[in-house]
Amino acid sequence: xxxxxxxxxxxxxxxxxxxxxxxxxxxxxxxxxxxxxxxxxxxxxxxxxxxxxxxxxxxxxxxxxxxxxxxxxxxxxxxxxxxxxxxxxxxxxxxxxxxxxxxxxxxxxxxxxxxxxxxxxxxxxxxxxxxxxxxxxxxxxxxxxxxxxxxxxxxxxxxxxxxxxxxxxxxxxxxxxxxxxxxxxxxxxxxxxxxxxxxxxxxxxxxxxxxxxxxxxxxxxxxxxxxxxxxxxxxxxxxxxxxxxxxxxxxxxxxxxxxxxxxxxxxxxxxxxxxxxxxxxxxxxxxxxxxxxxxxxxxxxxxxxxxxxxxxxxxxxxxxxxxxxxxxxxxxxxxxxxxxxxxxxxxxxxxxxxxxxxxxxxxxxxxxxxxxxxxxxxxxxxxxxxxxxxxxxxxxxxxxxx
Numbered sequence: 001x002x003x004x005x006x007x008x009x010x011x012x013x014x015x016x017x018x019x020x021x022x023x024x025x026x027x028x029x030x031x032x033x034x035x036x037x038x039x040x041x042x043x044x045x046x047x048x049x050x051x052x053x054x055x056x057x058x059x060x061x062x063x064x065x066x067x068x069x070x071x072x073x074x075x076x077x078x079x080x081x082x083x084x085x086x087x088x089x090x091x092x093x094x095x096x097x098x099x100x101x102x103x104x105x106x107x108x109x110x111x112x113x114x115x116x117x118x119x120x121x122x123x124x125x126x127x128x129x130x131x132x133x134x135x136x137x138x139x140x141x142x143x144x145x146x147x148x149x150x151x152x153x154x155x156x157x158x159x160x161x162x163x164x165x166x167x168x169x170x171x172x173x174x175x176x177x178x179x180x181x182x183x184x185x186x187x188x189x190x191x192x193x194x195x196x197x198x199x200x201x202x203x204x205x206x207x208x209x210x211x212x213x214x215x216x217x218x219x220x221x222x223x224x225x226x227x228x229x230x231x232x233x234x235x236x237x238x239x240x241x242x243x244x245x246x247x248x249x250x251x252x253x254x255x256x257x258x259x260x261x262x263x264x265x266x267x268x269x270x271x272x273x274x275x276x277x278x279x280x281x282x283x284x285x286x287x288x289x290x291x292x293x294x295x296x297x298x299x300x301x302x303x304x305x306x307x308x309x310x311x312x313x314x315x316x317x318x319x320x321x322x323x324x325x326x327x328x329x330x331x332x333x334x335x336x337x338x339x340x341x342x343x344x345x346x347x348x349x350x351x352x353x354x355x356x357x358x359x360x361x362x363x364x365x366x367x368x369x370x371x372x373x374x375x376x377x378x379x380x381x382x383x384x385x386x387x388x389x390x391x392x393x394x395x396x397x398x399x400x401x402x
Contacts, residue, residue, distance in 0.1 A: 041069050045076050054084055058092035062099045071106055077119060085123035093123055101132075107141045114150040121154020126163060129154035148178050152187040161195045164188070180211075186218050193226030198235075201226055205242070215246060221253050228261030236261060252278070256288050263296035268305075271296050287318045294327045303331050307340065322353045329359055333366045342367070342375055349386050357383075357392035368396050 044064050051057040061080050064070045084092045097116050106112040113136055120129035133151045136143045148171055155164035168188050172178050185208050192201035201223060205215055220243045227236035236258070243250060255278050262271040271293055275285050290313040297306035310328055313320060325348045332341035341363050348355055360383060367376035376395060383393045 041067065041073075044070070045073060048076060048080060054087045054089045054092055058084060058089070058096050061096050065100060065103075068103075068106075071100070071103065071112070074115065077115065078122065081119045081123055085125075090123075090125060093120075093125065094128060097128070097132075101135070101139060104140055107136075107139045110136075110142050110144060110146055113139070113141045114147055117147060117150040117154055121150075121157040124158045126155050126158040126160045129158075130163070130167070143175070143178065145178055145181050145184060148172075148180065149183050149187060152184060152191075156187055156191045156194070159194070161191045164191045180213075182208075182213055182216060182219075185213060185215075186222060189219055189222050193222055193229075196226075196230055198223075198226050198230060198232060215248070217248055217251060217254070220246075220248055221251075221257060224254060224257040228257050228264070231261075231264060233261055233265055252283050252286055252289065255283065256286070256292065259289060259292045263292055263299070266300075268293070268296040268300050268302070285316065285318070287313065287321050287324065290316075290318060291321070291323045291327060294324065298327060298331050303335055303337075306331065307337075319351065320347070320353065321351075322348070322355060325353060325355050326359055329355065329363060333363050336370075338363070338366060338370060338372065338375075342379065345379060346382065349382055354387060357388055360388065360393055364393065365396060 048057060048060055048064065051060060057080060061076075070076075081093055081096060084090075084096065097119060100112070100116055101107065103112075113132065117129045117132050120126065120132065129151055133143070133147055136147060141147075148167075151167055151171075152164055155161070155167065165188070168180065168184065172180055185204055189201050189204050192198070192204065205219070205223075208215055208219075220239055223239050224236055227233075227239060240250070243254075255274060259271050259274055262268070262274065275289055275293065278285050278289070290309055293309045294306045297303070297309065306328060310320070310324065313324065325344050329341050329344050332338070332344065345355070345360060345363060360379065364376045364379055367373070367379070373395070380393055380395055384390070
């Protein structure tokens with residue numbers, strides 16, 4: 001048996017099952033036919049986007065991917081793989097991605113292999129990503145730091161931080177031609193921060209210095225986020241000093257991270273002062289900056305200040321988003337400011353910022369309780385015209401029955 005046959009035997013068996021199994025729990029004697037799709041590329045992709053049956057989606061995808069033009073379309077890969085994983089069909093994910101290894105002309109370019117590795121990581125299958133990385137030389141694909149970074153990212157996306165650390169150390173040791181770059185180190189820092197091993201994350205800077213790699217803004221922003229998130233505020237301030245020493249200028253994300261830290265620490269006043277400092281330093285606060293202030297004022301029980309920040313957000317040419325409305329509307333309902341709450345809801349839908357249905361339902365309930373059934377009905381009707389179902393958004397039964 002040849003090596004190539006052993007490599008692809010499992011996916012082919014999976015594909016055979018996909019093409020012959022029934023989608024129902026109790027399959028009938030007649031197998032599902034192989035799905036047929038229109039011949040044009042656009043129509044084929046649209047049909048795959050609309051396919052709801054996981055078996056037919058996987059089989060149709062594999063059939064369509066025989067076209068080189070199809071294999072150039074990245075989005076259909078990610079959408080299909082995520083949908084199959086969401087349906088609990090890891091076997092179908094494997095069949096789809098392993099079938100892509102049958103195209104040697106594509107695999108001669110590392111970018112195509114990187115896509116496969118990355119997709120395995122995004123759906124929580126890091127062992128398959130690692131197996132793909134190991135197979136690359138046999139598949140005739142060059143293996144450089146790009147595929148290493150894809151593997152590290154796959155481990156990070158799957159929260160397999162221990163395997164990530166091992167791969168970071170062992171792969172370059174076994175293959176000296178693969179040398180970690182700034183992206184590799186930033187992935188490692190991110191993983192250690194998400195693991196809450198902040199001391200080790202900070203030590204990565206020392207390792208980078210030994211390897212003559214300078215940390216960049218992403219390195220420091222990742223560290224800032226990790227230290228503030230874990231409420232190690234005094235140590236986070238040291239990160240700012242390290243940024244100055246390395247001549248790395250902070251950006252809006254840097255300040256937003258500190259803003260969140262100040263709010264966590266209950267220092268809303270200092271957070272307001274920090275936003276003002278951002279403006280003085282020539283940095284424009286963004287929607288995330290204002291959302292953080294809104295949440296901070298609400299946590300402090302200062303709704304009036306939160307409302308002022310909301311108005312400032314618009315005046316500063318920032319667009320409110322889902323987080324803005326979901327932070328503000330519940331407090332407006334609790335305080336009885338239903339007029340502004342209703343305006344916020346109408347504004348959110350006009351901006352296509354769809355809040356969770358529970359937030360809208362709470363406002364509908366408050367309007368009905370305040371004998372404002374007409375406003376409640378208008379809000380529900382607008383919700384119907386958008387994406388809210390009758391089950392998720394409705395007039396309370398005792399009102400609708402009268």
